[in-house]
Amino acid sequence: MSTPEPEPEDRRRSIGARRSPETEAAILMAAEAIVTEAGIAGFSIEAVAKRARAGKPTIYKWWPNKTALLLDVYHRQKPANVHSDTGSVEEDLLVFLTGIFAHWGDSGAGQIFRYVIAEAQRDATAAAALAEYARERRKQTGTIFARGVERGELADDIDVGLAADMVAGFIWQRLLTERLERDPARLRQVARQMVRGLSAPGT
């Protein structure tokens, strides 16, 4: 179908222009293929437009800049299995940490994300794209802690957003200083140290 549809419940709802799902998919696939084949150095809105047979203005209508498009590609490549609901905050965190470090290390995803963070330090539109992305990731990671509070596993006075920030901060800093953690015992220790402080008294 080519009729523009209402935006799905996704992270770009705030952008006014309605999208054609086919064009969007074509642009994202083209962007993904270019990153995979040519790396970030070969990535440009121009190259994506050419490959997707879309106009540059169309791309810019939906993605205000290269960084926003890269972040979408990055997000789509993230394996779904980094998020799980095991019934234990420590286990959920362990799954998340293990999955994200593996994904960053084994694919080009870590390089993409490093690039995005670097861009955001000198370009205000890139900074806005990263800030929005970080905000949504914080909500997602926060659900791990919120479920723990709900279950009575975590103290009910913890700040779920802060807990999520600590997780994000830890993994970002490791990525940015090239110290991805892959050792299962160390990852367990990280998850444990992060959770213990949040535990309900007596648990």
Added chain:
Amino acid sequence: MSTPEPEPEDRRRSIGARRSPETEAAILMAAEAIVTEAGIAGFSIEAVAKRARAGKPTIYKWWPNKTALLLDVYHRQKPANVHSDTGSVEEDLLVFLTGIFAHWGDSGAGQIFRYVIAEAQRDATAAAALAEYARERRKQTGTIFARGVERGELADDIDVGLAADMVAGFIWQRLLTERLERDPARLRQVARQMVRGLSAPGT
């Protein structure tokens, strides 16, 4: 005196060439003045050499790249009062978090550090300089936790380096997403959530 002296116990001991303390001081003062007056955009080894009346090769002998020199300037500008030994890990952390966010927010230091992190994502020599710096900061922050273990305030099975990584990760990510935390109550909550997980049983 112009006789080269043995390197002081500082963080550049590993660099082979011996320094003349006067030249070193002149270079650092020039670098600091340039950053203050012209910002990072106006900062270059060439500009520093000119202002310090030093040769570029002299600067490069001691600082392998612009990032290493910027990091030294950054480090020297850090107020000493971010580190304290109050007898309580939570208080020490609160002092540190409050001090570092204030310093980043009130001076140009936050911008310098953001720039350094960004540079490190695309330049291997900048990455090496940042990695070395982060390693030393980790040791310094780790002492807060090590003292807590020593006092019996923290559990003796905690990983002091990991705890320091979590602190660094948290502040870095806040800086990189322009969310410096200045609210005393929120800072207290951060310090508390970081420490509680590490507390010795029964404390």
